[in-house]
Amino acid sequence: GISQDVKILKLAHGLDAKHPVHLSMVHFAERLEDYSDGEMRVKIYPSGQLGSERELIELIQIGSVDLTKVSASSLEPFIPKMRIFSTPYLFRSSDHLWAVLNGSIGEELMKAGEPYRIRGLGYYDAGSRSFYTTKRAVSSPKDLQGMKIRVMNSPSAVAMVKAMGGAPTPISWGELYTSLQQGVVDGAENNLPSFYLSKHYEVAKYLILDEHTSIPDVVITGTKTWDLLNDQQRKWVNKAMDDSVAFERKLWEKVSQESLAEVKTAGVTVFEADKSQFLESVRPIHEQIKSSDLGELYNKIREVH
Amino acid sequence: MDISVVILIASFIALLLLNVPIGVSIALSGFFALLFSLDFISTTTTMAQRMSAGVDSFALLAIPFFILSGFLMGQGGIAHRLIEFAKILVMRLPGGLAFVNILSCTLFGAISGSAVAATSAIGGFVIPEMEKDRYSREFSTAVTVTASTTGMLIPPSNILIVYSLASGGVSIAALFLAGYLPGILVALCLMIASGIYAKIKGFGVPTQKQSGQVMKKTLDALPSLFLVFLVIGGIVSGYFTPTEAGAIAVLYSFVLSTFIYKEVKFEELTQVLNKSVCTTAIVMLLIAASSAMSWVLSYENIPQSISDYFLSFSNNPIIVLLMINILLLMVGTFLDMTPAVLIFTPIFLPIVEALGISPIHFGIIMILNLSIGLCTPPVGSVLFVGCSIGKTSLARVIPPLLPLYVAMFVALLIIICVPSLSTWLPSILID
Amino acid sequence: MTLTKVCNRIDYVLEVFTSFLMIGLVLDVTWQVVTRFFTSNPSSFTEELARFFLIWIAFLGAAHAYRKGAHLGLDYFVNKFSDNVKNRIVSLVLIFVTVFSTCILFVGGSCLAYLAWDLEQTSASLGLSISLVYLVIPMSGLLFVLFTAEFYKNYSNNI
Numbered sequence: 077g078i079s080q081d082v083k084i085l086k087l088a089h090g091l092d093a094k095h096p097v098h099l100s101m102v103h104f105a106e107r108l109e110d111y112s113d114g115e116m117r118v119k120i121y122p123s124g125q126l127g128s129e130r131e132l133i134e135l136i137q138i139g140s141v142d143l144t145k146v147s148a149s150s151l152e153p154f155i156p157k158m159r160i161f162s163t164p165y166l167f168r169s170s171d172h173l174w175a176v177l178n179g180s181i182g183e184e185l186m187k188a189g190e191p192y193r194i195r196g197l198g199y200y201d202a203g204s205r206s207f208y209t210t211k212r213a214v215s216s217p218k219d220l221q222g223m224k225i226r227v228m229n230s231p232s233a234v235a236m237v238k239a240m241g242g243a244p245t246p247i248s249w250g251e252l253y254t255s256l257q258q259g260v261v262d263g264a265e266n267n268l269p270s271f272y273l274s275k276h277y278e279v280a281k282y283l284i285l286d287e288h289t290s291i292p293d294v295v296i297t298g299t300k301t302w303d304l305l306n307d308q309q310r311k312w313v314n315k316a317m318d319d320s321v322a323f324e325r326k327l328w329e330k331v332s333q334e335s336l337a338e339v340k341t342a343g344v345t346v347f348e349a350d351k352s353q354f355l356e357s358v359r360p361i362h363e364q365i366k367s368s369d370l371g372e373l374y375n376k377i378r379e380v381h
Numbered sequence: 382m383d384i385s386v387v388i389l390i391a392s393f394i395a396l397l398l399l400n401v402p403i404g405v406s407i408a409l410s411g412f413f414a415l416l417f418s419l420d421f422i423s424t425t426t427t428m429a430q431r432m433s434a435g436v437d438s439f440a441l442l443a444i445p446f447f448i449l450s451g452f453l454m455g456q457g458g459i460a461h462r463l464i465e466f467a468k469i470l471v472m473r474l475p476g477g478l479a480f481v482n483i484l485s486c487t488l489f490g491a492i493s494g495s496a497v498a499a500t501s502a503i504g505g506f507v508i509p510e511m512e513k514d515r516y517s518r519e520f521s522t523a524v525t526v527t528a529s530t531t532g533m534l535i536p537p538s539n540i541l542i543v544y545s546l547a548s549g550g551v552s553i554a555a556l557f558l559a560g561y562l563p564g565i566l567v568a569l570c571l572m573i574a575s576g577i578y579a580k581i582k583g584f585g586v587p588t589q590k591q592s593g594q595v596m597k598k599t600l601d602a603l604p605s606l607f608l609v610f611l612v613i614g615g616i617v618s619g620y621f622t623p624t625e626a627g628a629i630a631v632l633y634s635f636v637l638s639t640f641i642y643k644e645v646k647f648e649e650l651t652q653v654l655n656k657s658v659c660t661t662a663i664v665m666l667l668i669a670a671s672s673a674m675s676w677v678l679s680y681e682n683i684p685q686s687i688s689d690y691f692l693s694f695s696n697n698p699i700i701v702l703l704m705i706n707i708l709l710l711m712v713g714t715f716l717d718m719t720p721a722v723l724i725f726t727p728i729f730l731p732i733v734e735a736l737g738i739s740p741i742h743f744g745i746i747m748i749l750n751l752s753i754g755l756c757t758p759p760v761g762s763v764l765f766v767g768c769s770i771g772k773t774s775l776a777r778v779i780p781p782l783l784p785l786y787v788a789m790f791v792a793l794l795i796i797i798c799v800p801s802l803s804t805w806l807p808s809i810l811i812d
Numbered sequence: 813m814t815l816t817k818v819c820n821r822i823d824y825v826l827e828v829f830t831s832f833l834m835i836g837l838v839l840d841v842t843w844q845v846v847t848r849f850f851t852s853n854p855s856s857f858t859e860e861l862a863r864f865f866l867i868w869i870a871f872l873g874a875a876h877a878y879r880k881g882a883h884l885g886l887d888y889f890v891n892k893f894s895d896n897v898k899n900r901i902v903s904l905v906l907i908f909v910t911v912f913s914t915c916i917l918f919v920g921g922s923c924l925a926y927l928a929w930d931l932e933q934t935s936a937s938l939g940l941s942i943s944l945v946y947l948v949i950p951m952s953g954l955l956f957v958l959f960t961a962e963f964y965k966n967y968s969n970n971i
C-alpha cells in the first residue's frame with residue numbers, strides 16, 4: 077500500500093511506449109521519485125489512452141490530468157502566441173532554436189499560458205519537419221506544384237504548403253497511411269522519428285530533408301494542479317523536469333539518426349534540400365508575421381544569436 | 382479489487398437489468414466510478430468532454446453517410462434491383478440471399494474498413510429484401526452483423542494500423558497481407574453456418590426458372606451496379622477516402638432514386654432523413670458513452686489489474702494463451718475496438734512474444750477476438766446498429782446469432798492453431 | 813399549452829434542424845472531395861466543420877431519439893415482472909435518466925462550454941469558439957429532462 081502522504085501525478089500523452097518522449101517521461105518519473113524520496117510519484121498513461129493532445133490540454137484545465145506533453149502547435153488554439161513556432165524557417169539552426177527556448181523568450185512563452193490555466197514546465201526537442209512523397213521525388217518548391225500534401229489541421233501549416241506551391245490537404249492522422257497508399261494525397265510532412273514509427277516509409281519512398289519547421293514539444297501542467305503543490309514539491313518537479321529535458325534532447329538526437337538509417341535501409345531515397353529555395357518561397361509569410369501582432373516576438377527571436 | 386471497479390461493474394449490471402437505455406447505463410456507471418477519484422464538478426466536466434471526444438472523429442462520419450445511403454437505396458428501388466441481379470448468381474443455393482448478404486458485407490467492410498458502416502449500408506437494404514424472400518428479420522440481422530466484422534481483418538483496415546502503432550513496430554504492410562486469409566476464412570465459416578441454419582429453418586423462396594429474365598434484370602440493375610463501382614472504384618483508385626465515399630454514395634443514390642427511378646417522393650425524403658438522424662444518434666450516444674467509460678477504466682488502471690489477476694494463474698503457455706483469448710473476448714464485450722487495442726496491446730504483446738507467437742499472428746488473433754465482441758451484448762456497436770437497422774431487439778436477435786458465434790469461434794480456433802494462415806502471405810510477399 | 817404540445821413543437825424544430833445538419837454534412841464532405849479533385853486549393857475547413865456537425869447531430873439526435881423511445885435497452889428481465897413492479901421500475905429508470913442528463917450532460921456540458929469560453933479556446937482551422945460546439949451538450953441535457961418530465965406526466969396519468 078501507498079501511504080496517504082504520497083502525491084501521485086497523472087501524466088498522459090499521445091505517443092507509444094517505445095517513443096523517446098515516453099522514455100523521457102519515465103526518466104522524469106524516476107528522478108522525481110528519487111528527489112522526493114518517494115513522496116511524489118508519477119503514473120504515466122501513454123498511447124493517447126486518455127485522449128488526443130487537444131483533449132489532454134482541456135483535461136489539464138479541468139484538473140483531471142496533471143501533466144502532459146503536447147506539440148507547441150497543439151497549444152495555438154489555447155495560447156495565441158504559440159503560433160510563432162509554425163513559421164517556416166523561423167530558426168536559422170538548431171542552436172538558434174535552443175538559444176531562444178532556453179532564454180528569456182522561452183520563459184515568456186511558458187508564462188503566456190498562465191491566464192489559460194496552463195503552466196509550461198519544459199521544452200522537449202521535436203526535431204524538424206520535412207516532406208515525404210509517394211510518387212516522385214521533390215527537390216525544390218517547383219516540384220511540389222500541384223502535389224497534394226497532407227498537413228496538420230492548422231492555418232499556418234496550410235499557408236506554408238500553399239506558399240511553397242503544393243496543395244495542402246487536411247487528412248486525419250489515423251487515415252493518413254491508407255490515404256498515402258491509395259493516392260488520396262501524394263505526400264505528407266513530419267519529423268524523422270514520426271516518419272519512421274508511423275510506418276509511412278512503407279508507402280512513401282522519397283524523403284527530402286528540407287526541415288521547414290522546428291516546432292518544439294512542451295511539457296505542461298495545469299495551474300489547478302500546480303497550486304496544490306507546496307514549494308518543496310514544485311522544486312522537485314522542476315529539477316526532475318530539467319533532468320528529463322536534458323535526457324530527451326540526447327535521446328531524440330540518437331533516435332532521429334537511427335530513424336534516418338532505418339528508413340534508408342527500408343529503401344527510402346533521401347535527398348538533402350537546397351533550403352534557400354524553400355526559404356525564398358515562404359518570404360511572404362515572414363512579411364505577414366512581421367506586420368501582425370506577433371511581429372514584436374518575431375523580431376526578438378530573429379535577434380537572438 | 383478497488384472500490385471504483387466494484388462500483389463500475391455493479392452499477393452497470395444493475396442499470397442494464399432495469400432496462401435503462403444502454404448508452405445511459407454505460408455513461409452513468411463510468412460517472413459513479415469516477416466520483417471516487419475526482420470532485421463532482423471535475424467528474425461531470427470530464428465525462429462530458431469524453432463523451433463529446435468519443436464522437437469527435439472524421440472517420441465516424443462513415444456511419445451517418447452509409448446509414449443514409451442504405452435507407453435511400455432501400456426506399457428508392459436501388460436495393461431491389463441489386464438483389465434481383467444477385468439472385469441470378471445464387472439461385473440454386475440454399476440460403477442464397479444469406480450468401481449475398483455475407484459477400485456484400487465482407488466486400489463492403491473490407492473496402493470501407495468500418496464494420497458499422499458495412500452493417501448500415503448493406504443491412505439497410507438487404508434485410509428488408511431478405512424478409513420478402515421469407516427469411517426471418519432476426520436471422521437476416523444476425524448475418525449482417527457478423528459478416529460486417531470480417532472487413533476488420535481484410536485490408537485496408539484502420540484497426541490494424543492502430544494495432545501497429547500500439548505494438549510499436551509491426552509493419553502495417555505485413556499486417557494487411559496477414560489479414561486476407563483469416564478474413565476470408567471467417568466469411569466462409571459464416572456462410573456454412575448460415576447455409577445450414579437457413580436449410581433447417583426453411584428460409585428462402587424455392588427457386589424458379591428465370592432464364593428469360595436474366596438479361597432484363599441485368600440491364601435493369603446497371604445504374605445501381607454503377608453505385609457499387611463508384612464507391613469501391615473511387616476508394617481503390619484514391620479519388621476519396623472511405624469516409625468521403627459515404628457522402629458520394631448518398632448523393633448518387635439520392636439522384637438515382639429521386640430523379641431517375643422516381644421511386645422516392647419529397648415527403649419520403651424527410652422521413653428518410655429523420656430515420657437516419659435517429660439511427661445515427663442512437664449509435665453515437667453508445668459510442669460517446671463507451672468511450673467515456675473506457676477512459677474511466679484506463680484512468681483507474683482497471684485493465685492492467687484485471688489482466689494481472691487473470692494471468693497470475695499459470696505459467697503454462699497454452700493456458701496463458703487461452704486466458705488471453707478469454708480476456709480479449711470479455712474485453713470486446715465491454716469496450717469498443719480502438720481503446721481496447723490501445724490499452725491491451727502493450728499489456729499482452731510482451732507476454733505472447735515470450736511464448737514464441739509472432740506479433741503479426743497475435744495482431745490477427747486480437748482483432749478477430751475483438752470483432753466477435755462487436756457483435757455481442759452488452760456493448761457491441763455493430764450489434765446495436767444491426768438491431769436499429771433491422772428493427773429488432775437484442776433479446777430476439779440472440780438465438781439466430783448463436784450458430785454464427787460458433788462459426789466465428791471455429792474460425793478463431795483454426796487461426797490460432799495454424800499460424801501460417803496469418804504469416805504465410807507476408808513471408809512470401811515481403812522479403 | 814400542455815406540456816405535450818410544447819414538447820411536440822420543440823421536437824418538430826429538433827427534427828427539422830437535425831435533418832438540415834445531415835444535409836449540411838453530406839454537402840460539406842462532397843465539397844471537400846470536389847475541391848481536392850478539381851482544384852489545387854483543397855478546402856481545409858470542411859474536415860473540422862463536419863466533425864462539429866456530427867457532434868451536434870449526435871447530442872440533439874440522441875434527445876430526439878429518446879422521445880421516440882428508440883434507444884436500446886435490455887427489456888428481457890423487466891418483462892418478467894408484474895405490472896405493479898414494472899411501474900416502479902419505470903420510475904427508477906426515469907430517475908436514472910434524469911441523473912444522467914442533469915449531472916453529465918447539463919452540469920458537465922455547461923462547465924465544459926464555460927471553460928472553453930472563459931479560456932478563449934478556438935478551433936484549429938475555422939477559429940470558431942469551441943464553446944459553440946460544446947453548447948450542444950447542456951442543450952441536449954435540458955431536452956432529455958423535458959422529455960422525461962413529459963413521459964412521466966403522461967405515464968402517471970395512464971396508471
Ligand code: NA
Pocket residue numbers: 490491492493494495532533534535536537538539
Ligand atoms: Na478493411
Ligand code: NA
Pocket residue numbers: 713714715753754755756757758759760761762
Ligand atoms: Na460486445
